[in-house]
Amino acid sequence: MTKPVVEKPEATPLNPYTEITPELVAEHGLSEEEYATILRALNREPSGTELGIFSAMWSEHCSYKSSKVWLKTLPTEGPQVIQGPGENAGVVDIGDGQAAIFKMESHNHPSFIEPYQGAATGVGGILRDVFTMGARPVANLNALRFGEPDHPKTRHLVGGVVAGIGGYGNCIGVPTIGGEMNFHSAYNGNILVNAMTIGVAQTNKIFYSAAAGIGNPVVYVGSKTGRDGIHGATMASAEFDDQSEEKRPTVQVGDPFTEKLLVEACLELMSSDAIVAIQDMGAAGLTSSAVEMASKGGVGIDINLDHVPTREQAMNAYEIMLSESQERMLMILEPGREDEARAIFEKWDLDFAVIGELTDTERLVLRHDGGIVCDLPLDPIGEEAPEYERPWEETPKQARLRPHEVEGTDDMLGTLKTMMASPDLCSRRWVWEQYDHMVMGDTVIRPGSDAAVVRVHGTNKGIAASTDVTPRYCFADPVEGGKQAVAEAWRNLTASGAKPLAITNCLNFGNPTKPRIMGQFAGCVTGIGEAARALDFPIVSGNVSLYNETNGVGVLPTPAIGGVGLIADLEKRMTLALPDEDDLVLLVIGNAKGHLGQSIYLREMTGKEEGAPPAVDLEAELRHGNFVRDLITDGIARAVHDVSDGGLLVTIAEMALAGKKGVALCEPKDCDHPHAFWFGEDQGRYVVALSADDADKVITTALKAKVPVTRVGKTTGDQLTIGDTNTISLTDLNDAFESWLPTFMAG
């Protein structure tokens, strides 16, 4: 089988001849130049099935054609990295022969069209990316962006997405431990649903996707193939318009029960050495898994589609290859191990079918309905997909807003209460109480703190995780915004006592053919790279989602970062909750100049979104974070919270509410602009609570280590007070904080 099997694919009753017209090419999202490349590579016209395969593989979603040149600039290595980008998920070493395997992925377009199923299958897809590598999934997280609250679709979308994420994760029994959610009008027509999964595997039992072994059986397992989700990858690579709802049939339907069986069956088979390679059928289904596995292994693959388990009658080759039916995997087995593997999958009531074998032709050959319906050289499909250096323009810098340019307030605590009840700062309890965040019995820090932490089962170490990005910063200054997203993830892990290990990302942007959008992408990736290098926080996996536009309006640049860290000894974990103890001293670590540009204060209290975002000083970030982590490890810190959205007063209020412990704050000395002091969003800062006995010593050490430190107050009673007269009860504040989201969702 070294030569092409056929010169031209054969027509069969199920796969009649398709005339390839320019319209058909355009419908498949391929440009004229891309089609010309296909003709040159094949030296003939493709069949309809072949055109579909090129269309899916060369879609932005699968090929990264606009983003690849930039992604190559990111740091992806480090002693902790076992596997960087390019596999189903990234792998980092967590000691004791164990690895954390994780990735984040978008499911934006499907979730906008059909929020429950779109979000649910987003969770299902990312879970498969992780367990396909041999890991038992141990935690899910997410990053969600919705339109403005009073947009008519927002409530429906929030309700559906949250229920969908819960519906899938709760049933499969993997705790959803963290996430983030923002509202902004830029997402009115294009919400973002990014899902992340972390799994744990033995380092000597990690499974990869490169196919190997000529003659080895190609095996299909999981659910049957139906007509759902055909061309999902292509849909995910196009803009939306008013007719987008007509695309509902391209959204897949999730079955978490089957996926639970698939996890157990795969892990059971993985405990033997029967599997050579394995990959889930995600975007572009059987097409991408077959092409990518064979391409990576440098082999050919010959599949008989008659053997693919189908859910519906008379499916043709095009439909089988492009279906995105969920809960399916493709495996290459060692020869002769089929029966053993089949027994496991049958025990779990899952389909198991040998559908082909590996060849030495480096071609993808598909047989169906009595004919050969596809015979393509693999190189041009996979490894030589188009790659564009799209023109881009830098985002114009905005002037820095000075504190006196932003209207102040006399009522700091009233302002605090208003801000704590604003959509972007209020409690997310309504969301995470719909997620089973405790199943598996290892959730050590639950949602609501800086990072959530799960214990590595059977050990005393923990994996900390957080998802972060501040899109309004990225929009105002992509480079600083990119840096800030990485720094905040690093800071959140640090505040939990973890040593940050590595990140995954999900880069959500608009239409990359617009130089302005491409400039946002380039800027954010540049900033992410700078921060990741400075903080030794490499990128080990990720996903790019472009064309997040509706009727020409793009989303805010939203490069969501999923950070993962390790807590070596869980006794040394930390949360933001103030202990119920009077006279603990609150210290602010880090410098502040009262930066109000792009702050929540500016937006919520003055209705403006302007100015440069706060700058990120990466050297200071590292110094401050390491200092704080040492305070945690040394058992000195009693509560820690990083300062982010809303600034210092919001940070302290969150600590007080989490611990149900009051705080007395000092009025800032010689301060002309207290609103900037309390609500400025300067970066690289933490609030640390510690005993009065430790405070003096810590201040001295901090100053020696060039870590700025300020005393701001102490714990006491059950109120939040500033100076002698300004007081708010925690009950009042908590009502404001907790009530916005449930009230909004109740309509």
Added chain:
Amino acid sequence: MKASVIVFPGSNCDRDVAVSLEQAMGQKPNMVWHADSELPPSDLIVIPGGFSYGDYLRCGAIAGNAHIIRPVKEAAEKGAMVLGICNGFQVLTETGLLPGALMRNADLKFICKDAPLSVETSDTPFTKGYKQGQTISVPVAHHDGNYRADEDTLDRLEGEGRVAFRYADNPNGSARDIAGILSENKRVLGMMPHPERCADPLLGGTDGKALFTAIVEELS
């Protein structure tokens, strides 16, 4: 003592409860596959939480008819202790070992949080480690925990001291705030809250531990 945890396809708290049992008993329980028609000798049978068979028909309905259920019922009739947690409680109502049914939560949403419970009776082999009237905090995590039965049944349950736990702050609309009920001989307990999620100080609570300790004392 010998304990068995029944594993259905879709069970997802089987490992969690096995960990709690092992901590209390000092040995691992048997993990028994749903398709088996024989149960190893068991003093305690646990039906764990999860989504047996996806709960696609009605929560617990398919599991209630699995092969393994016949020997479970036989063992219960002979006096074995049976503990059904969450989906396990739903399964027990489907098998008829416990009366009533679990309906969708009143607000129609899945709910996962710590729930304060009042211990209604300490006069059972499951709850003798608590004081009657004691408030304990045990996590709930369910979509269908709204306990329903006809008024006569509810009166009988109350009259016979068969309400084991009541919600202090009813999260799901359950009739008479019922969180857990017992069989007539008080050796079968079904409860929606998850005691296995609060039997380890690292997980934020240990109020569930006394339940497992009491079972082990009873059966040792």
